[in-house]
Amino acid sequence: MRRITNRPIGDAPSDDAPEPLDVPWIDVHQHTQSLTWNDREAFDLSGGQATVMIAAGYYWAPYRPVSADDVRFLWDDALRRAACFDHRHFYDQYVAVGVHTWAGVEGSEELLAVLPDYCEDDRVVAIGETGIESTHHTSRWGLDDQRTVVGEQFHIARETGLPVLVHTPGSSKGGLLAQYSHSYEEANESFTEPLLDPETAKTDAVEIDLELVDEAGLRDERVVIDHASPEIVPLVLETTDCYLSFSVSAPWLRGFDPADVAEVIEEYGADRIMLDTDLIGAMQHDAFAMKRTIMDLCRLGVDREEIRTVVYENPRRVLGLGD
Numbered sequence: 001m002r003r004i005t006n007r008p009i010g011d012a013p014s015d016d017a018p019e020p021l022d023v024p025w026i027d028v029h030q031h032t033q034s035l036t037w038n039d040r041e042a043f044d045l046s047g048g049q050a051t052v053m054i055a056a057g058y059y060w061a062p063y064r065p066v067s068a069d070d071v072r073f074l075w076d077d078a079l080r081r082a083a084c085f086d087h088r089h090f091y092d093q094y095v096a097v098g099v100h101t102w103a104g105v106e107g108s109e110e111l112l113a114v115l116p117d118y119c120e121d122d123r124v125v126a127i128g129e130t131g132i133e134s135t136h137h138t139s140r141w142g143l144d145d146q147r148t149v150v151g152e153q154f155h156i157a158r159e160t161g162l163p164v165l166v167h168t169p170g171s172s173k174g175g176l177l178a179q180y181s182h183s184y185e186e187a188n189e190s191f192t193e194p195l196l197d198p199e200t201a202k203t204d205a206v207e208i209d210l211e212l213v214d215e216a217g218l219r220d221e222r223v224v225i226d227h228a229s230p231e232i233v234p235l236v237l238e239t240t241d242c243y244l245s246f247s248v249s250a251p252w253l254r255g256f257d258p259a260d261v262a263e264v265i266e267e268y269g270a271d272r273i274m275l276d277t278d279l280i281g282a283m284q285h286d287a288f289a290m291k292r293t294i295m296d297l298c299r300l301g302v303d304r305e306e307i308r309t310v311v312y313e314n315p316r317r318v319l320g321l322g323d
């Protein structure tokens, strides 16, 4: 290489020319209705092709305990907003509809009765988020009742052919949860006592979810076990054919970092791994979380094709987009 400087400038770490970072991505899980125009513009700016808005955002339910009518309002509101978002932005806005278990819902059977009708809407591409939870906002939901409401949604997923996004409890690994809970507006004071041992709640909940998947006769390929952490990786990737998704916007809540994701891709391949953001306006968040994680994975040496599989091809296949 020809040098024209007068003073020594040293050698660059590598002669490899940087490639442009043009990896497209699809976010299968975010609470888009709680974000801002600026956040959604960040998706446009950073390669976002499509996002899925989780319709049941109880965090903003106007009354507690949550009633079926509150949830129905949130579903309708999500569908109405989605139409506004995608004609002002440059990614496609889809919706997931379901009964979330993060607060007890009174009269949830009314919701389950109309859920199949909502699944007919062109914009609805998944059921969820739902799944066994250990702690709840304000109103506890016992495990037996959760089994019923989660299992019934798995049945509806099987009947409608839609994939299901399975929420799993937070991970308090390393004490990060306590350290960062101040950055979640709804945190702590309104939480109920845990139903499961906090040390093993995530694994215990996933085991129940997987039983319910089997009972419903739902194919594993239609199931996304979400909010992954290293502790459930072997359970999901070695004993099932489900997808496993890491929610990248709040590592302190989920108990993993990009190096953990890189390790999982290296060990198991990219075919059943996904990333989503779980971005939520009630929590400190970064609208560029997906793009920054893509960059981190590149820096960690993960092959770009594998990254593209994880953030774009797998979500596209699961959601049935672009077929």
Ligand SMILES: [Zn+2]
Binding pocket: 129, 167, 168, 227
């Ligand atoms: Zn969740």
